[in-house]
Amino acid sequence: MRTIGMSFLPDVKVPCEACRGARFNPETLAVTWRGKSIGDVLQMEVDEAVEFFATMQNISHPLQLLRDVGLGYLTLGQPSPTLSGGEAQRIKLVTELSKVRDDITRRGQKAPHTLYVLDEPTVGLHMADVEKLIRVLHRLVDGGHSVVVIEHDLDVVAEADWIIDLGPDGGSAGGKVVAAAPPEDVVRLGTHTGKVLQPVLERA
Numbered sequence: 714m715r716t717i718g719m720s721f722l723p724d725v726k727v728p729c730e731a732c733r734g735a736r737f738n739p740e741t742l743a744v745t746w747r748g749k750s751i752g753d754v755l756q757m758e759v760d761e762a763v764e765f766f767a768t769m770q771n772i773s774h775p776l777q778l779l780r781d782v783g784l785g786y787l788t789l790g791q792p793s794p795t796l797s798g799g800e801a802q803r804i805k806l807v808t809e810l811s812k813v814r815d816d817i818t819r820r821g822q823k824a825p826h827t828l829y830v831l832d833e834p835t836v837g838l839h840m841a842d843v844e845k846l847i848r849v850l851h852r853l854v855d856g857g858h859s860v861v862v863i864e865h866d867l868d869v870v871a872e873a874d875w876i877i878d879l880g881p882d883g884g885s886a887g888g889k890v891v892a893a894a895p896p897e898d899v900v901r902l903g904t905h906t907g908k909v910l911q912p913v914l915e916r917a
Contacts, residue, residue: 736790755790762789778807781849782834783842799836806831806849828859835866847872870906871896871913878906 714726714734728734735742735752742750747765749757757765759779766772779785782803787796796804809829835843847869850860854874864870876899878892892899892907896914900907 755788757789758785759787759789760785775807775811778810778849779804781845782807783838783845797837798832799834799838802831802834803846806834810849810853826857826859828861829853830861830863832863833865834862835864835869840868843868867910867913871910871917876906878904880904880906 715729717725717727719725732738732742732752735750736755737751742752744750745753749765754762754765759776763773763776763780763785766776779787784800784803784807787800793801806829809827834846838846843866850862850869851872853860862869862873870876873896876892876894876896877890878899880887880889880891881904891904892902894902896910900911900914
């Protein structure tokens, strides 16, 4: 894209006249694999790319992880400044999951213990994608890692091994640890979180 300065008006972005927004010169775009150029590949959504690269494990595995954390709708060439904070966190999570797999593949042993701290990674996620993210977080814990999640989504809270509940109320009336226990014990303590968490645990 080319940026045209408009003096006192916001800048305008228009496709490059040479490549029409495809990012590469005609000689590069003339090279195709399975009927697609690099420009076509960068316009693919992750969901489509998983199938397209299914036979290439080194490419399909991280793409599948992106799908697992609910990012199947992103295009491969999407500029990073257009990502939300939650999307950027989940991409970093996928990067870490890929490293864990690479370490195991290279050394034939468990990757070193890592502490992951995530700040509301479910923001903007559909309920089905929240479930996928929960499975990914369990995968990290099952691999011997520690995951600390700051979260308001009750489905995620209900899956925690340990909850640190701050209260007793919000704003200036909060900020104290009112419970530090497994989800079932937080329910028994009757904190605000425990009360709203109870029906979620009963449903599980």
